[in-house]
Amino acid sequence: MNYKTLLISIDGHVATITINRPEVRNAINKQVQEDIRDALARLRDDDTVGAIVFTGVGDRAFAAGADITQLKNYTLHTGLASEMQRLYDVIESCEKPTIAAVNGFALGGGCELAMACDIRIGSSNAKFGLPETMLSVLPGAGGTQRMARLVGVGRAIELILTGRMLDAEGAREAGLITDVVPSEKLLDTAYDVARTILRRGPLAVRLAKLVIRTGFDADQRTGLVVEQLAQALLYTTDDKREGAEAFLARRPAEFSGR
Numbered sequence: 001m002n003y004k005t006l007l008i009s010i011d012g013h014v015a016t017i018t019i020n021r022p023e024v025r026n027a028i029n030k031q032v033q034e035d036i037r038d039a040l041a042r043l044r045d046d047d048t049v050g051a052i053v054f055t056g057v058g059d060r061a062f063a064a065g066a067d068i069t070q071l072k073n074y075t076l077h078t079g080l081a082s083e084m085q086r087l088y089d090v091i092e093s094c095e096k097p098t099i100a101a102v103n104g105f106a107l108g109g110g111c112e113l114a115m116a117c118d119i120r121i122g123s124s125n126a127k128f129g130l131p132e133t134m135l136s137v138l139p140g141a142g143g144t145q146r147m148a149r150l151v152g153v154g155r156a157i158e159l160i161l162t163g164r165m166l167d168a169e170g171a172r173e174a175g176l177i178t179d180v181v182p183s184e185k186l187l188d189t190a191y192d193v194a195r196t197i198l199r200r201g202p203l204a205v206r207l208a209k210l211v212i213r214t215g216f217d218a219d220q221r222t223g224l225v226v227e228q229l230a231q232a233l234l235y236t237t238d239d240k241r242e243g244a245e246a247f248l249a250r251r252p253a254e255f256s257g258r
């Protein structure tokens with residue numbers, strides 16, 4: 001897979017999508033969005049890929065927001081089309097686990113990209129923010145909704161209205177990211193997390209993601225019913241039997257995804 005704005009690599013069963021626009025701090029323009037959409041579709045259909053890591057080239061920026069040179073030409077119809085929001089919805093609903101390895105600035109659309117991933121890990125120099133109100137727009141790629149769900153409504157309102165940035169430790173304390181590591185260990189840590197997940201039953205991982213995200217937007221009773229049905233389905237699988245037998249035999253499980 002060759003793209004104008006991305007670098008794609010696959011190590012074992014972990015794929016990495018790296019935004020490659022260092023001259024503009026990996027700003028996300030329409031070409032980046034198109035490339036991510038295509039790469040993600042290909043990786044989702046690749047049975048050899050079990051998890052996907054998103055990052056940015058270099059250590060200055062994960063993605064320093066949307067490309068402002070394009071913003072001045074946006075219209076009502078651009079907003080209603082919500083192309084970036086739709087793309088991030090696709091990332092969030094990806095059946096395979098996604099991990100954002102955040103190096104440097106993750107601002108605006110870059111922060112929203114990280115929030116669309118299942119897990120976020122920050123380097124010690126990472127900085128997060130949604131500064132869109134400075135430009136008299138709002139975080140329209142899911143930022144108003146995902147930030148509130150991750151850090152709470154009150155904190156999200158304060159961060160969005162003021163545009164205040166969080167450093168890595170502040171982001172971890174707020175619940176925006178799960179871990180802070182030295183820059184040189186960022187990708188290795190993300191790969192370790194991905195490989196840990198890949199040692200689990202793939203059907204269980206896929207359904208756990210689905211149940212958590214579906215249940216979060218419903219009342220608890222509905223979420224528990226969805227959980228119950230997903231568990232009942234998993235009880236019928238070959239992987240459930242293999243997992244139990246491997247545990248009792250004290251050997252690594254060999255899951256088939258059936």
